Amino acid sequence: MFPGPLPTNGFLAAALGLLLTHMSCSSLAVQDIPPIAAYFGTKTRYEEVNPHLLRDALSVRPSVLKPPSAERCSPVHLTAVIRHGSRYPTVKNIRRIQKLSELVRKEASRGSERWLQDVQTQWETWYTEDMDGQLVAKGREDLRQLARRLAVLFPSLLSEENLRRGRISFLSSSKHRCVSSVEAFQEGLRQHWDAHDVEYSHGVDDQLMRFFEHCRGYVEGVEKNRTALLEVEKFKHGEEMEGVRRRMAERLGLPHHRLTPDLVEAAFFLCSYELSIKSLHSPWCFLFDESDAKVLEYKSDLKQYWKRSHGHVISSLSSCPLFHHVFRTLDKAGRPRRLVTSQETPASILVGHAETLLPLLSLLGFYKDQTPPTASNYHSQHGRSFRTSQIVPYAANLLFVLYDCQRGPRLQLLINESPVRFPGLELEDAPLYRDVRATFRHLLDGCDFHSECEGRTGGRGPNTEL
Numbered sequence: 001m002f003p004g005p006l007p008t009n010g011f012l013a014a015a016l017g018l019l020l021t022h023m024s025c026s027s028l029a030v031q032d033i034p035p036i037a038a039y040f041g042t043k044t045r046y047e048e049v050n051p052h053l054l055r056d057a058l059s060v061r062p063s064v065l066k067p068p069s070a071e072r073c074s075p076v077h078l079t080a081v082i083r084h085g086s087r088y089p090t091v092k093n094i095r096r097i098q099k100l101s102e103l104v105r106k107e108a109s110r111g112s113e114r115w116l117q118d119v120q121t122q123w124e125t126w127y128t129e130d131m132d133g134q135l136v137a138k139g140r141e142d143l144r145q146l147a148r149r150l151a152v153l154f155p156s157l158l159s160e161e162n163l164r165r166g167r168i169s170f171l172s173s174s175k176h177r178c179v180s181s182v183e184a185f186q187e188g189l190r191q192h193w194d195a196h197d198v199e200y201s202h203g204v205d206d207q208l209m210r211f212f213e214h215c216r217g218y219v220e221g222v223e224k225n226r227t228a229l230l231e232v233e234k235f236k237h238g239e240e241m242e243g244v245r246r247r248m249a250e251r252l253g254l255p256h257h258r259l260t261p262d263l264v265e266a267a268f269f270l271c272s273y274e275l276s277i278k279s280l281h282s283p284w285c286f287l288f289d290e291s292d293a294k295v296l297e298y299k300s301d302l303k304q305y306w307k308r309s310h311g312h313v314i315s316s317l318s319s320c321p322l323f324h325h326v327f328r329t330l331d332k333a334g335r336p337r338r339l340v341t342s343q344e345t346p347a348s349i350l351v352g353h354a355e356t357l358l359p360l361l362s363l364l365g366f367y368k369d370q371t372p373p374t375a376s377n378y379h380s381q382h383g384r385s386f387r388t389s390q391i392v393p394y395a396a397n398l399l400f401v402l403y404d405c406q407r408g409p410r411l412q413l414l415i416n417e418s419p420v421r422f423p424g425l426e427l428e429d430a431p432l433y434r435d436v437r438a439t440f441r442h443l444l445d446g447c448d449f450h451s452e453c454e455g456r457t458g459g460r461g462p463n464t465e466l
């Protein structure tokens with residue numbers, strides 16, 4: 001018999017079916033990320049900033065290193081300022097999460113939608129107060145993988161020999177999550193070089209990594225100043241946040257007044273924690289659409305802007321000790337080879353917080369938009385550069401790469417493994433180090449922690465002149 005078209009079609013259909021199954025499986029991982037995941041501010045995963053890592057967490061793009069090709073440059077030093085990896089919520093947020101879940105279980109209307117049923121009957125609080133901000137397994141993985149990528153990117157600096165000889169310096173903030181992170185980073189290097197016998201070692205330095213606590217002018221002028229975050233308070237009770245709250249109450253069938261802005265935020269954070277800790281698309285995420293998430297992201301950005309960034313000059317100035325530490329290290333590393341002593345440090349790994357990175361970036365002049373974000377200009381801020389989701393996700397990092405080049409040392413900065421240009425030196429990816437020094441001359445000659453932080457307090461109001 002003449003074979004009809006059916007078997008062929010059947011075969012094709014089966015093959016196509018297989019293919020489709022395969023495709024939907026492999027894209028499932030991608031689809032299963034909540035559409036609001038890129039708006040979690042400082043609670044954003046590093047993968048949302050570098051989505052190619054979702055496909056291959058160890059993939060490295062050597063093209064991000066951009067010294068001028070004509071000058072035959074080689075990297076001679078790396079200073080990395082790194083934020084700790086994914087962590088548990090702190091006690092304050094764990095309590096809010098508990099309150100929220102109780103409220104929803106007891107008072108929300110029985111949902112017909114699947115996610116609402118899940119939230120009410122399936123989901124149980126598994127967060128306990130002793131978790132308080134500690135690094136989670138995923139956070140350790142964040143730092144291990146970052147270390148392995150950097151070892152591929154800078155094989156001569158993060159080399160096996162440098163690791164074995166203890167030439168790489170490791171400094172951390174005293175907080176548990178940072179100490180765990182600096183250990184995980186070393187674990188990554190040991191894995192990369194298959195050097196499991198190398199001892200762990202790190203120093204703890206809070207003057208350097210938690211400078212904000214030690215700067216009296218900052219503590220009194222911003223941290224304890226009830227009016228310093230006025231814009232955040234206004235926005236919290238403003239019309240955009242009210243809209244998010246109303247929509248969330250409607251989705252839950254809750255009386256509007258039962259939801260406070262703090263509980264709205266707790267639900268948003270809960271979605272972020274379930275994703276960053278367990279890689280789960282939590283049913284809580286369905287409480288928000290993308291425009292709600294943008295409003296909540298803006299609220300976090302406002303807080304960081306007025307607390308840790310350009311909002312108050314003293315916030316950036318409090319990072320002067322770290323600024324000087326980085327440039328002293330670079331100065332030493334950039335000296336002509338023959339003068340270099342045995343104390344040479346090919347790499348310096350500094351692990352701290354979002355609160356460590358943001359002031360330093362602000363001091364260097366990054367992410368300073370023409371118009372400051374306020375409670376009343378949300379709608380004109382869509383194009384702002386100050387987006388903490390992009391700048392300080394978990395495991396965020398600033399990489400200062402010093403090259404030895406024919407015309408002298410050059411410096412390149414990468415933020416979260418992407419090249420950026422120094423404000424004021426936008427013509428080159430890796431300008432001459434002496435030009436960088438000239439650009440930051442005012443800080444190199446000043447930026448004195450003692451006079452900035454211990455001097456007159458209360459006089460430094462909102463940043464209008466710098």
Ligand SMILES: *[C@@H]1O[C@H](CO)[C@@H](O)[C@H](O)[C@H]1NC(C)=O
Binds near residue numbers: 225227228457459
């Ligand atoms: C508190 O912050 C406000 C607003 O930024 C500022 O005007 C004021 O000077 C600050 N007060 C103190 C004591 O620093």
